[in-house]
Each structure stands twice: as structure tokens, then as C-alpha cells.
Amino acid sequence: MKLIYYKSQQGNIGDDLNVWLWKKIFGDDFFNKNEEVAFLGIGSILLENSDYLKEASKFKKKIIFGSGVRSINEKFHFDDSWEFFFTRGPFSSLKTTYVSENYITDSAYFLALTQEYKKFINQPKKYNISYIPYYASVDKVDWKVICDELGWNLILPTGNNVEKFIAQVAASEMIISEAMHGAIIADILRIPWKRSRYYSHIFEGEMVSEFKWNDWLYSIDVFENNYINCIKKPKKLKHKIVNSGYYNKKNQNRILATLKKHERIPFNLSSDTRFNEIVKDLKLKKNKLIDTYLQ
Structure with missing residues (x-):
């Protein structure tokens, strides 16, 4: 599985979380499995004609797991090889899936599911x-x-x-x-x-x-x-x-x-209510990805 994210030479905490967090959630071998799958997680990396999407398009399957659209002017044409587990927010959802409900929040919230x-x-x-x-x-x-x-x-x-x-x-x-x-x-x-x-x-x-x-x-x-x-x-x-x-x-x-x-x-x-809803929804998405790609 290929992790696609923005890499800053001096470091940028939001993007750097990708390397640290996903192994905590899915295990150390997460990126050693499913070589035909691209994984897009934390970051505003959904932008048209970008290197991120071009790189992802080389793979048979592409997973969107809490990524965000970069701006309101982006235009997308995703085929069935793109699987949107969830987007960062309602506006990203609307721009990518044409409905505003396919979101949870920024996938950095998976931090709440780590042992740490x-x-x-x-x-x-x-x-x-x-x-x-x-x-x-x-x-x-x-x-x-x-x-x-x-x-x-x-x-x-x-x-x-x-x-x-x-x-x-x-x-x-x-x-x-x-x-x-x-x-x-x-x-x-x-x-x-x-x-x-x-x-x-x-x-x-x-x-x-x-x-x-x-x-x-x-x-x-x-x-x-x-x-x-x-x-x-x-x-x-x-x-x-x-x-x-x-x-x-x-x-x-x-x-x-x-x-x-x-x-x-x-x-x-x-609110605690919204936070607990987020954690519950993230657990469901985690289990769905495991059942679909890691069994």
C-alpha cells in the first residue's frame, strides 16, 4: 500500500503525522501489504492535476481516508477505482462525492485511537x-x-x-x-x-x-x-x-x-458529544478498512 502525502523538507506536523500515525493504527506492516493500493490520509492533498492524484492514479485502487480538498475551485472526475471512506469535512465531501454527508473529520483524530x-x-x-x-x-x-x-x-x-x-x-x-x-x-x-x-x-x-x-x-x-x-x-x-x-x-x-x-x-x-461521535465513526472506518484490505 502506497502512502501518498505532502512531504516538507523542514517538516510540517500535519503531514508528518501520516508516517507516524498509520502504523500505530494498522500495524507496522500496513504499507507492506496490498501493493496495488494507494492510501491518501491526512492533508489537503485533493487538488486537480496534482502530483498526489497523478501518483495515486498509477495504482489499481485508491483509498481516501480523511483527506481534504485544497480549495473550492477544484474540479474532480473520480472513477470507481477511488474509494472514499470519508473526507475531512462537509465541503470536501461535496466537492468530491457530490454529497455533503460523506465526512467525519480530519483523520488526525485517529490519534485518539492510539495506545499513546x-x-x-x-x-x-x-x-x-x-x-x-x-x-x-x-x-x-x-x-x-x-x-x-x-x-x-x-x-x-x-x-x-x-x-x-x-x-x-x-x-x-x-x-x-x-x-x-x-x-x-x-x-x-x-x-x-x-x-x-x-x-x-x-x-x-x-x-x-x-x-x-x-x-x-x-x-x-x-x-x-x-x-x-x-x-x-x-x-x-x-x-x-x-x-x-x-x-x-x-x-x-x-x-x-x-x-x-x-x-x-x-x-x-x-463538544464531548461530537468528539465521542467522531471516535465511534473512526473505529467503524478502521474496522471496515481492515476487513476489506488487511485480512
Whole structure:
């Protein structure tokens, strides 16, 4: 079985979860079986004419297991060789299967089915608030300086160390995250979270970023897409040429001032009822895949 996912050289927690998580759920030999099957799990990897779909099309059977559509403008033509176990959210479901009900949530929620989950949720709290930047935002400003000033813990989504990342989230009382999977993992660990926005919507594009977040939020019955607006402003030409350091310092000061007022935006957490429904549905999908492909 071929795992198809986005690979970032510096690491990106949401995508890196694929390598760590699926072996925990289906066993170490999961990807050594069914060589004619492609498996698409965590990530916004459903986009037309992409390398992901082209790679998957080489296989006799393709499994969609919680993947998300990248934006509302995508157009797809899937034949019977594509099996949609479930998509990330209702909007991904509608774009791929033409009905809005074929979703559960982001498949990172399978973390709740791992043996390690109990250890994570019982981990003692060490940090009041932890902040998680988007992986492409990490080098844009000095997040360590900002977090130190606020008295917050900084968790980087890069580095390719999934268990360390989850453990740091688990050790936090609250999470503020620009990275969507930072918020997702917090929700799985039943830790209140809120979204910030700085550079991700510039890097991905406004339409892509908001589609992804709303797709996931609706899947967990959170219908208000509120966020702390730390928007990165375009660098003026004179700062590019004369003093980039001045620009970065000014940018950091603006972010710091905005984050100090984070209380204006409420924390979120999916309801226990919805979370338990998700876990129940994921167990059913897990058993169905095992019965179909791993017996």
C-alpha cells in the first residue's frame, strides 16, 4: 500500500503525522501489504492535476481516508477505482462525492485511537499558553522573542518529531495556533485552542486557507471561524533595500501588541458529544478498512 502525502523538507506536523500515525493504527506492516493500493490520509492533498492524484492514479485502487480538498475551485472526475471512506469535512465531501454527508473529520483524530493517547491526555500541564506558528511562518519573525515577552511556550511545527510535538501540546493548558493541525491536535487532546493568522493565508492563498479551516471547523460543529489577526504586511521597497531588520522588528512589535489582546477572541473546543461521535465513526472506518484490505 502506497502512502501518498505532502512531504516538507523542514517538516510540517500535519503531514508528518501520516508516517507516524498509520502504523500505530494498522500495524507496522500496513504499507507492506496490498501493493496495488494507494492510501491518501491526512492533508489537503485533493487538488486537480496534482502530483498526489497523478501518483495515486498509477495504482489499481485508491483509498481516501480523511483527506481534504485544497480549495473550492477544484474540479474532480473520480472513477470507481477511488474509494472514499470519508473526507475531512462537509465541503470536501461535496466537492468530491457530490454529497455533503460523506465526512467525519480530519483523520488526525485517529490519534485518539492510539495506545499513546491516554499517556498524552494524562500528561501534567507545564505551560499556561503555547503558541504554534504555521510551518512557513517559522522563519518570518523571531517567534521565540515574541513568546518570551508574552510568557508563552513556543511549539514549532517543524523538525519531524511528531511525538515531541504532541507531548508539548499535551503539556499546555491552552493553545494558540496558526498551524491548523496545531489546533486539531489540541482539540483531540481536549485542550482549548484558538486560531491566529499571520502568513499562512499569504503562502497558501486566502481561498485555500479559509476553505481548509472551515472544512475542518464544520466537521467538529464549530461554526464560527474566529481568529487573532496578526496579518503580515507587505514589505516596503525601502525596507527591502535599506533595512530589513527594521522591518522585521516593526513586524514583531505589531504581532506582539496583537497577541497581547488575544482575549478578544474566544477559545474553542469541540463538544464531548461530537468528539465521542467522531471516535465511534473512526473505529467503524478502521474496522471496515481492515476487513476489506488487511485480512
